[in-house]
Amino acid sequence: MKKANLLVFVLLAVAGSPVSAAQDGGLVSKIDPIFQSPDDTKAPGYAVAIVENGKVVFQKGYGLASLEYEVPFTPETAFNTASLSKQFTGLAISLLVQDGKVDLDQDIRTYVPAVPAFGKEKITVRQLLHHTSGIRDCYDVLGTAGWRWNDTFTYDDCMQVAISLKAPAFAPGTRYSYSNTEYVLLQAIVAAVTGKSFPAWATENVFKPIGMNSTFFVDDRTRIVMNPAAPYSRKEDGFHKDIQQNSGVYMLSTLRDLSKWAIHFNERLAAKDPVYTRMVEPGRLGDGKEVPYGFGLMLGQDRGQDMVFHTGAWGGYRANIRNYPGLRLSIIALSNTGDNDMNGKKVPQVAALFLKESTEPAGKAGTIKDAPTVKADPAVLKRYAGTYRWNEDAITIALADGRLMVQYLGEDAVPAEAKSDSEFWVPAFRTPISFAKEQGDNAYSLTFRSVKGEKVATFLPNRLDAYSGAYYSEELTTAYKVDAKDGKLRIHHFRRGDWELLPHPAYQDRFTSEMGVVQFVRNGSGSVTALELSGLRFARNL
Numbered sequence: 163m164k165k166a167n168l169l170v171f172v173l174l175a176v177a178g179s180p181v182s183a184a185q186d187g188g189l190v191s192k193i194d195p196i197f198q199s200p201d202d203t204k205a206p207g208y209a210v211a212i213v214e215n216g217k218v219v220f221q222k223g224y225g226l227a228s229l230e231y232e233v234p235f236t237p238e239t240a241f242n243t244a245s246l247s248k249q250f251t252g253l254a255i256s257l258l259v260q261d262g263k264v265d266l267d268q269d270i271r272t273y274v275p276a277v278p279a280f281g282k283e284k285i286t287v288r289q290l291l292h293h294t295s296g297i298r299d300c301y302d303v304l305g306t307a308g309w310r311w312n313d314t315f316t317y318d319d320c321m322q323v324a325i326s327l328k329a330p331a332f333a334p335g336t337r338y339s340y341s342n343t344e345y346v347l348l349q350a351i352v353a354a355v356t357g358k359s360f361p362a363w364a365t366e367n368v369f370k371p372i373g374m375n376s377t378f379f380v381d382d383r384t385r386i387v388m389n390p391a392a393p394y395s396r397k398e399d400g401f402h403k404d405i406q407q408n409s410g411v412y413m414l415s416t417l418r419d420l421s422k423w424a425i426h427f428n429e430r431l432a433a434k435d436p437v438y439t440r441m442v443e444p445g446r447l448g449d450g451k452e453v454p455y456g457f458g459l460m461l462g463q464d465r466g467q468d469m470v471f472h473t474g475a476w477g478g479y480r481a482n483i484r485n486y487p488g489l490r491l492s493i494i495a496l497s498n499t500g501d502n503d504m505n506g507k508k509v510p511q512v513a514a515l516f517l518k519e520s521t522e523p524a525g526k527a528g529t530i531k532d533a534p535t536v537k538a539d540p541a542v543l544k545r546y547a548g549t550y551r552w553n554e555d556a557i558t559i560a561l562a563d564g565r566l567m568v569q570y571l572g573e574d575a576v577p578a579e580a581k582s583d584s585e586f587w588v589p590a591f592r593t594p595i596s597f598a599k600e601q602g603d604n605a606y607s608l609t610f611r612s613v614k615g616e617k618v619a620t621f622l623p624n625r626l627d628a629y630s631g632a633y634y635s636e637e638l639t640t641a642y643k644v645d646a647k648d649g650k651l652r653i654h655h656f657r658r659g660d661w662e663l664l665p666h667p668a669y670q671d672r673f674t675s676e677m678g679v680v681q682f683v684r685n686g687s688g689s690v691t692a693l694e695l696s697g698l699r700f701a702r703n704l
Contacts, residue, residue: 189220189515196511197224206394206401206478206499209235209417210512213424213492221417227391227498229401237418238376240390241496244474246481247379247413249441250368251345252291252457254352254360256437257367263355266291273351276325285334287351290344292445292453296330298323299341302696306678307638308657311477317381317411320346328637331697335448338455345458349379349411360411372426374419379411387414393478395500404478404500412476417496420483424492431487442470442487464510465517473505480504484513491516530594531587538580540564546597549667550608552615556668557608568595571667571674620667626651629663629671629682633693633700642700644693653680 189212197208207225211218223235258264264273269284271277277285280296289295300320305311324343331339349360356363361379369377380387393404430438444461445453454461462469467486474481480497482505493512497504543561550557556571568588569575576590585596595610606617623629626646634641643654644663651663653675663673663680671682671690683692683699692701 190222192515193220193222193512194224196508199225202226204229204232206392207235207497208499208501208504208508209237209239209241209391209496211417211421211424211494212512212516213421213428213494214516215490216425216429218421218425221421225499227389229392229394235391235417236389237421238389238416240376240387240414240416241481241498242393242474242476242479243413243415243420243481243496244476244479245342246472246474246483247415248345248458249472249483250364250379250413250458251348251352251360252441252459253437254364254368255287255291255348256440256457258352258355259440260437264351270295270347270351273354274347276321277347278325278328280330280334283334285330287348288445289334290348291457292338292455293340293344294335294338294445294447294453295341295344296332296334296337296339297341297343297347298327298331298697299339300324300343300346302678303327303343303638303698305658306696306698307640308655310658312405314383317346317349321350337447338445338453340455346411369419373422374415377413377415377419379413381411389416390414391479391496391498393498393500395478401499405476417494420494420496421492424483424485424494428485428487428490428492432490464513467517475502475505482509484509486513486517489516530581530585531592533581533585533587535579535587536582537564538566538583542583543580546606546608548606548617549620550615551618551668552608552610553613556666557610557615558667559608618668621665621670621672623651623665623671629690629693631690632703634703635698635700638698640700642693642695653677 193210197210199205199207202225205225206229207223209223210220212220221237225235227233227235227239255264259266264287266288267286270287270290271279285295285297300323301315303323304315304319309315320343324347352360352363359381361381365378369375394401395404427438431442441457441459442461443456445455447453458472459470460472462471464486467488469484469486471482471484478498478500480501482493482495484493486492493509495504495509495512543566546559546566547561548559550559558569560567560569560575565580566578566586567575568578576588578586578588578595580586584598585594587594593611595608598607598609599605600607608615626649629644629651630646632641632643645652645654651673652660653663654660658677661675661677663675666672666674666679669681671684673680678696681694682690683694685691690702692699694700
């Protein structure tokens, strides 16, 4: 039976009283334009909730949970939350720390001895939580070994990566690098110290006490799930069914349950419960540098407000929870449409309805933003143009119609407003960018989001055939072939297919592709002897 596509949910606050129509109506007029689509009656979409001061003040669905059966969303529609679920793994560890059953600074091999010893330095539970262990991401490794994204990834597959690799990507505690494998290992630690499977323990000790009775970790993708949101992706001829699989051990939840979680989380933070305050403490590297990641939670600021959040993306699913503890405000958004704009654009637009620009802290950024726009010296602007190596990425600066254009690698160029000859405001990024003269005739640097980048010669390979050859990894028992033809460089895997390699402008011998970043390695005489894909080395068969 066909139902209305825009369903204003019947929602109950924790105390059981319905949200008033006046509250809901005011938000509907502001939030509808962000998520509403002309084809909501025949398209997948979104489920959105706002929690404020311990109550659900908005809850609504846009589009369909199932295209095949024309089923709209309800507060009980089940979504794969992907990496949003990491905060519940983090909570599980924090509960066990509080009970004295897990030591954050203990070697993880104490709990999971199957993990190999990587030299003299131990990997600690704390490093897993903050993504500083150096253990490689299992999905990157499996993809590099030839797996496709529509293959079935399981918990055991990720564990096999953790116990099989010969070395970490970097020395433990020296870098931050997001890795799903680390959170699979944390689940293994919970199982080891409790004697129960992680999904079973989490249901009894994490979800039930909060009243999240429709939330659970799934370790069997063939399990029947009631009221699911089916995943979709948009193609040229319309929507297609997307993948639904384990992706390790993933969590299914509903808008109603995640609203309960947001209320509970903010209440426990306000009460300074050590289990929860521990979760929002940033990590630190061995040199003392802070890592903006807690126990399965990203830490940041938005317009002067502390923000605790996490996103999730897998196949056709997207998920997002943003908490602003100082405002007792949470924004929850779930999607089954594979929309990459939801986390990056739509949720921030909702947040902007509640956070005023006036709450942005005073300081250099605010001063630059509010300064009058000036006409910069064209000769100076011309000197800034070029490629900058920034944060392991590239920023290209160009001059167009008398103003600077700023471009991330692979994204559209956006204009910058000149506030002086060296300082600019980038409206699209809501942040300043500044330039400085370094030693040397044409040596300049830029500072963007507090990170300095150096101007480098743009990488333009002379001979693509210098990279041609067969490359093999004994560690993964996997081979790739690289060919140069018709002015293009391509990489081939018998299972993953062919992908064009495009020169990375900021790094010599580095190329980008939809398969990933490929870095070619040369020996002392300048010959290419290997390539690295996802940080794993493949030797060239000369």
